[in-house]
Amino acid sequence: MQANLHNMDISYILNELGEDRENYFNAVSPPIVQTSNFRVNRVDDLRQLFEDEYSGYLYSRGLNPTVEILRKKLAALDGAEDCLVFNSGAAAIFAAVLANVKSGDHIVSVEKPYTWAQRMFDVILPRFGVTTTYIDGTAIENFERAILPNTSVIYLESPNSWDFRLQDLRAVAELAHAEQITTIIDNSYCTPLYQRPISLGIDIAMQTATKYIGGHSDTLGGVLTGTRAMMKKIFDSEYLNIGSGIQPFNAWLLIRGLRTLQARLGRITQTTTSILQYLKQEPRVESVLFPLDEGFPQFELASRQMSGACGLISFYLKTGSRSQIVHFCESLRHIMMAVSWGGHESLILPKCASMTDAEFDPANREHRMMRLYVGLEEAAYLEADLRQAMDKTL
DSSP states (O other): OOSSGGGOOHHHHHHTTTOOGGGGTTOSSOOOOOOSBOOOSOHHHHHHHHHOGGGSOSBTTSOOHHHHHHHHHHHHHHTOSEEEEESSHHHHHHHHHHTTOOTTOEEEEESSOOHHHHHIIIIIGGGGTOEEEEEOTTSHHHHHHHOOTTEEEEEEESSOSSSOOOOOHHHHHHHHHHTTOEEEEEOTTTHHHHOOGGGGTOSEEEEETTTTTTOSSSOOOEEEEEOHHHHHHHIIIIIHHHTOBOOHHHHHHHHHHHHTHHHHHHHHHHHHHHHHHHHHHOTTEEEEEOTTSTTSTTHHHHHHHOSOOOSEEEEEEOOSOHHHHHHHHHHOSSSEEOSOOOSSSOEEEEGGGGSOTTTOOTTSGGGGEEEEEOOSSOHHHHHHHHHHHHHHHO
8 A cells, every 4th residue: 555656657546556467367357355254264364353454354344355456546546555445425524533533622624514524513523522613714814713722633625515615735734733633635526636635735535436436326435545554543443343334346336437537537627618618608697616717716726736627517597586496407408406426417406405485595696506517418418408498497
């Protein structure tokens, strides 16, 4: 895991790293090692595995050969020493945070984090005396003011998946290291191809492999990368105890997804650029949000710490009623209404889905907010679908 990961070619990582084909009949595609446990030949080997399950194969709740291939690839993509893969992004977040707090600790988190991160901060951790302060993470001063003597974790999400707010990762990392605080980032928006938090000083990078890594909307997964010491710390406690590690078949699907990751992101980026330009010129759209658009409030920071962005665009419809938004979404013929992103299919998600007609306030721009995920379809195909739905309803 700790080989010269930073200088590996991405083609080598995606197609060769960790795949010792001579060990499995020279098969081009790695096998699914679908076993619950592993035989040992010597009692002392068993003793060693009991003492340190991170040292070899004992039971597939811990290490598994198929998962091992995936771990090596994902660690290398992030330029990290090591990696753990979970059965969902929520499980990865839970383990990363829980491993780094104790009773009485304090967390600083960006405001409005991923739903299940916030549920952990608001509902689960307070039962054990752990408190959380939410801040606007766009200014480093807000982190400085929020840190307390008992702060043990800073939780980041850059960009987030709705309004794409960013944090200055290098500045936050430097502040946290000076205070001996562990930093965790949700890097799901960018993937390691477009942003490498570890190289900017962040301790733990998390991403949901359900999205771009899998790429086909057919499996879930969550990834943590960082130092070997940090990954072993999490493995020895939360990973093994909760039993939330990914299963071999799901790991195999994610390995398959990695084969086309670079090609898919390139295609999605190209199509997203075209759809962005259409939405910016569409008279029924008030404004558009995209991190690498020159009009984005944090465009300079995004350009500096991200090498690309793709797929997710948020925009505000010009409308005075929730019913018009509902009609617009339900009039789309090809763009499906669903949560998540990163698969082959384009998706729409209206912010007002979480409210009733009576709660809808057209003066509140957020109520008129739409999130569009651009998939692998042709740009003209998606543009025509958006236009016909707007023609019907707005």
